[in-house]
Amino acid sequence: MVGITLRSFAEGNESGPTVVFVHGWPDDHTLWDAQVAHLKDRYRCVTTDLPGFSGDEDGDGGTASSSKWGYSFEEVAKRLERTIEDVGKGKPVFVVAHDWGCFYAFMLEKNRPDLVKKLVALDVGGGLSFWPSLSLLSIALYQTYLMVAFLIGGRIGDAMARGFARLAGAPAASTVARASVCYPYIHFWKSQIQTCLGMGPFMPRCPVLFMYGSAGMKKLMRFHADWWVDKISKRKGSSVVEVTEASHWLMRGRGGDVVNARLDTFFAEG
Numbered sequence: 099m100v101g102i103t104l105r106s107f108a109e110g111n112e113s114g115p116t117v118v119f120v121h122g123w124p125d126d127h128t129l130w131d132a133q134v135a136h137l138k139d140r141y142r143c144v145t146t147d148l149p150g151f152s153g154d155e156d157g158d159g160g161t162a163s164s165s166k167w168g169y170s171f172e173e174v175a176k177r178l179e180r181t182i183e184d185v186g187k188g189k190p191v192f193v194v195a196h197d198w199g200c201f202y203a204f205m206l207e208k209n210r211p212d213l214v215k216k217l218v219a220l221d222v223g224g225g226l227s228f229w230p231s232l233s234l235l236s237i238a239l240y241q242t243y244l245m246v247a248f249l250i251g252g253r254i255g256d257a258m259a260r261g262f263a264r265l266a267g268a269p270a271a272s273t274v275a276r277a278s279v280c281y282p283y284i285h286f287w288k289s290q291i292q293t294c295l296g297m298g299p300f301m302p303r304c305p306v307l308f309m310y311g312s313a314g315m316k317k318l319m320r321f322h323a324d325w326w327v328d329k330i331s332k333r334k335g336s337s338v339v340e341v342t343e344a345s346h347w348l349m350r351g352r353g354g355d356v357v358n359a360r361l362d363t364f365f366a367e368g
Contacts, residue, residue, distance in 0.1 A: 099273075101183040101352075102177055102180065103176060103180045103184055104146040104147060104148065104149070104177050104181045105127075105146065105147040105152055105175055105184060106127075106144050106145065106146045106147075106181055107127055107144070107145050107146075108142060108143070108144045108185065109134055109138055109142075109143050109144075109307035110134065110137065110138030110139070110140075110141055110142045110143040111138065111139060111140055111141060111142055112129075114140050114141045114142050115141055115142065115189075115190070115191070115192060115215075116141070116142045116144060116185060116186055116187070116191040116192070117137060117141045117142070117143050117144065117191065117192040117193075117194060117365075118144045118146065118181070118185065118186075118191050118192070118193050118194070118195045119133065119134075119143065119145045119146060119195070119199075120146055120148075120178060120193065120194070120195040120196070120199030120200075120202055120203055120259075120331075121146070121147075121148065121151070121193075121196055121197070121199050121333065122148075122157075122196050122197020122198035122199045122200070122222070123194075123197055123198050123244075123268075123275075123279060123280070123282060123283075124151070124259065124263045124268050124270060124271065124274045124275035124276075124279055124280075124348055125151070125196075125197070125213060125268065125269065125270045125274060126147050126148075126151050126152055126244075126270055126271065126273075126274050127143075127145035127146060127147050127152075128269075129145075129269060129270065129347075129349065129350075130143075130145050130194070130195065130349065132349065132350065132354045132358070133194070133349060133354075133357065133358060133361065135240055135256040136352050136358040136361075137358075137361065139353075141192075144181075144185045146178070146181060148169075148174060148198070148199070148202075148279075149168075149169045149173075149174060149177065150169065150278055150281070151274055152170065152280050161304075164268065166362060167284060167285070168248070168278065168279075168280075168281020168282075168284065169281055169285075170180075170203075170285050171201060171202065171205060171282075171285055171286070171289065174202050175202045175205035175206050175209065175297075178202050178203070178206050179209065179210050179213065180183070180207055182206070182210075182213045182214075182220040183213065187297065189215075190213055190214055191205070191213065191214065191215060192215055192216050192217075192218070192365055193206070193216070193217050193218065194215050194218040195218065195219055195220065195222075196219075196220040196221060196222070196347075196349065197216070197220075197221065197222055198222070198282045200219045200220070200221075200222035200223075200224075201222065201286075201311050203219065204217075204219070204300035204302065205215055205265065205271070205300070205301070206225050207275070207300070207302045207304060208302075208342075209288070209302060211302075211303050211304065214302070215298075216304055216305045216306070216364065216365065217302050217304055217305070217306050217307070218306075218307045218308075218309070218361065219306065219307070219308045219309075219310055220309050220310070220348060220349060220357070220362065221309070221310045221316075221321055221346050221348060222321040222322065223300035223308055223321060223322025223323060223326045223327060223330075224300030224301060224302065224326055224330075224339055225300070225301075225322065225324075225325060225326030226299070226321065226322065226323055226326075229271070236318050237319050237321075240262065241283045241286075241287070243258065243262060243327065244258075244262060244280045244283045245261060245280065245283045245284055245287065246258070246279060247259045247262075247277045247280050248277050248278070248283065248284055249284075251277045251278070252277070253283035255276070255280075256275075256277050258277070258327065259275045259276050259277050259280055260272065260275045260276065261363030262275075262362050263275035266327040266346065267314070267315075267346070267347065268289075268347065269347060269350055271334065285305070286341065299326060301326075301327070304324065305333075305334075305335035305336050305364075305367075306330050306333070306336040306337075307337055307339070307360060307361075307364040308327065308330050308337075308338045308339070309331075309338075309339045309340075309342035309348060309356075309360060310322060310324070310338075310340060310341065310348070310358060311340075311341050311345045311346055311347075311348040311353060312340055312341070312342050312344075313342060313343060313344055313345045314345035314346075316345050316346060317345065317347055330333060335367065337364070339356070339360055341353045341357070343356070344356070
């Protein structure tokens with residue numbers, strides 16, 4: 099697997115600072131179209147596809163073979179690291195991540211802080227706390243459902259994944275959602291069991307902008323802990339923003355303008 103990077107797409111100002119975008123489930127690089135359109139006159143925007151999410155099961159042009167269990171967190175984080183080494187041109191970059199992309203970005207920053215200038219995490223924090231709350235039950239139920247979809251596979255598994263993605267309002271539900279891209283859920287819970295809930299927490303050393311939605315399904319569940327948000331909000335150069343008009347995909351729809359404005363401010367500071 100040496101040298102394998104994530105599939106990436108560069109657009110924008112070649113002489114400007116580089117911004118690397120990392121999506122989650124069940125999306126692809128087009129998730130960030132509105133942010134790229136907003137930033138590309140000033141920044142070099144590099145969007146990425148997680149392995150297998152682009153419609154190519156290997157996710158790397160067919161040069162590597164994935165196991166039947168998909169890709170581990172460590173492997174994807176390593177590919178992200180190599181991607182940033184390649185596109186960063188020897189300089190640290192801004193990283194913007196969403197959903198599972200946040201986990202990969204947190205792991206990247208922990209392993210290679212020299213590659214990350216600032217980190218923007220959308221809707222998934224570096225510290226999780228579900229118990230005791232309705233969030234635990236809600237998250238356990240839907241993630242178990244998607245793990246079952248992954249294990250069943252085929253047309254049935256694809257239909258299960260696609261159906262849930264549509265229910266959740268995923269922008270790319272019809273094109274990306276399928277059983278094979280549910281592998282992050284398998285590897286997340288595998289790591290929790292093996293380490294007794296020891297994956298994370300992550301407390302990045304670089305400045306962090308954490309934004310989360312609180313509308314729609316986010317009224318029932320959230321993917322961050324209060325203690326983590328409190329620590330981030332008190333750190334110099336970092337901030338936390340609740341986007342009350344948006345749900346999980348806060349970079350789309352009504353929340354998109356809020357996200358874009360905050361990116362402008364955060365990137366410009368310091």
